[in-house]
Amino acid sequence: MTDRLVNENMPPKSKEQFEIIRQDRRIAILEAALRLFGRDGYHGSSMASLAKEAGISKGLIYNYFSTKEEVLVEMVSMGLRRMVEYYNIEDKDITDEIMSQVIEKNFEMIEINPEFWSIYFAVILQPGIRDKAIRLAMEQVNKYNLKFAAYFQRKGFENPMQEAVFIGSIFDGVSLNFLYNSSYYDKYYAINRIKEILKIK
Amino acid sequence: MTDRLVNENMPPKSKEQFEIIRQDRRIAILEAALRLFGRDGYHGSSMASLAKEAGISKGLIYNYFSTKEEVLVEMVSMGLRRMVEYYNIEDKDITDEIMSQVIEKNFEMIEINPEFWSIYFAVILQPGIRDKAIRLAMEQVNKYNLKFAAYFQRKGFENPMQEAVFIGSIFDGVSLNFLYNSSYYDKYYAINRIKEILKIK
Amino acid sequence: MTDRLVNENMPPKSKEQFEIIRQDRRIAILEAALRLFGRDGYHGSSMASLAKEAGISKGLIYNYFSTKEEVLVEMVSMGLRRMVEYYNIEDKDITDEIMSQVIEKNFEMIEINPEFWSIYFAVILQPGIRDKAIRLAMEQVNKYNLKFAAYFQRKGFENPMQEAVFIGSIFDGVSLNFLYNSSYYDKYYAINRIKEILKIK
């Protein structure tokens, strides 16, 4: 009864409007998940706490995602997409100049959004979730690894593909330590050292 | 008087016998935990499954560890002690020769015991467990970081302590990638590249 | 803007409806607890059995009370509130007439609701629960002890506060024996004897 009245008073919403509301909600949930999982961990967070963090009801989450795990995967996926956008190298060839920026942006990203990276690293190491998450990450990473390999080839590395993989792993390790020991980690030292390793300048 | 006599009665199993049983069981439980947590993750493993893996009853685990988390911490602790023993640099100064071996042993260790490293990395990234685990790890690591710093000083690095930290983070990243992508990872390439970075030979 | 619209949507069940459901369930659980704990004791009753007695699932109890002990405390609390209402002396000064009724009502209450009194006495004597329960009881009792003291003063007792305490303890003892030996206990003898002690009529 009440419902009818309310609905009758409301301006009709177009399909597009509904779709926008849906997308906003979806993002809001994922961002709540980011904060929550980053703080308490995936297993340490309940759907109830996620609903609270997102300011909606438990049931509504299931309107957007069908399981808790899906929330996680989508959250990681969103984070990785944002990371790639942040690097902003989609349509460029890598140069020393760009590589320099990439190195620096790597640290910036962690400083800006440590929760995401915290949960990201935790997630890609969870047996059972790992596989799905790693596949997602690899999809993003592989797109660019070829770019980096081309760059290393231009710089005269003998095995450019392996170099790309190797440098990628250095990024992982450096990021991890910066994330969890930021107070003891001298990021400028690391930045310069990586540039040296890559023979930049 | 009566008391004296009673106490002089040897128990049917001596204290030493009980102690041996306890030590063996303890290790057996921790090794079961290593296999299990490594395979299914900490949160993915139940105390029931741990008991089964160890071939004992659920209740008995609590005779040796008071919580599930304590099992985890003790397991990590054991693993780290074994790692240190494996490197076998306790009473030596680091030389290029030894550093070379350390680099190689790093990969060997992972090949020999991937479960431990899998759970180790997963654990140190879990919010809520992270702190305890990282503290344990740091205790082990810090003992050696000074040794490495001294080595880097002898080699003429300007900021030997930061170099030790930086190289440590490279080890982390390389190990992580080798662990989860061993099939795509060329360990010989990485070994040589690290040696280059360290100006060995 | 979007938010306003969304919030204006009435939920299909209104807050009031949910609140009514909650209150009813809460009472139902407490009354089930009263029957169950009264019959089998607090430690002899499990949350599973309580759920069964209340005709709901185990988990739902935790939607209303956060621990088993809280169920107990709330149940005692409810019982005490009902007791006070039953005496119906909230806004009256005590007279011989009223005191007579109080004495008689004391026995009536036990006859009407022996389970509550059984669990009540058991509970206030359990180490570990005792303190919380006694505090609850004292809150109720103390409110009235002053009334009784004033009554005893009017009746010329030299130490009216101690008399109130003393008479309270007689009520306890008499109630206890009536509760557990009702078949052997002559309540009319006790009633008359107490009136004599209080010099009523």
Place this chain on the structure above:
Amino acid sequence: MTDRLVNENMPPKSKEQFEIIRQDRRIAILEAALRLFGRDGYHGSSMASLAKEAGISKGLIYNYFSTKEEVLVEMVSMGLRRMVEYYNIEDKDITDEIMSQVIEKNFEMIEINPEFWSIYFAVILQPGIRDKAIRLAMEQVNKYNLKFAAYFQRKGFENPMQEAVFIGSIFDGVSLNFLYNSSYYDKYYAINRIKEILKIK
């Protein structure tokens, strides 16, 4: 081997000696139970904690009692026997003089051994244990109720048996309150009031 030697060196013990040792142990266990149950409650105490309190092993308790409940019943039984001995009225007729002493001893007993009375009251109110415990108590009490009834008859009470029961319940209530509110309870007031009620002096 060791065992043989030790046993060979020990003087042979006669059956009587063994029996004495057994009795001492038994008492020691019951007294440990008294302290422990009185402090932590019956349900709050484990057989492990009892063994520790008694300074022996868990297994050995089962050499003397076959269940935890038997320990409890025997402990209550021991306490009641001691109480009766303490009153020391076994072979006497009750007089005003003796009754006076009984009243005073009632409070003394609680002051001397509050743990016992604490657990005693708790126990007789536990459903499931209650029946066994009450039967034990009643056996002790009934022996004396006739004595008290005879005393009340001599004093001219019209219904001496009911008076005995009634006075017994007053003792219960007064004891209970003295036990749990000793700081607020004026025992001298209570003693004098009870004497008045009994028309002593």
Place this chain on the structure above:
DNA sequence: GATGAATGAGGCTTCATTCAT
């Protein structure tokens, strides 16, 4: 779409009791 009551499986932990030695 939105709510939160409701479910029930499953997890961690405790503990009385047994038993090999």
Place this chain on the structure above:
DNA sequence: AATGAATGAAGCCTCATTCAT
């Protein structure tokens, strides 16, 4: 007699998910 390792049932509680409204 004496020990304490070992068992396993049972208990409390959590939580992803469903569903009536």
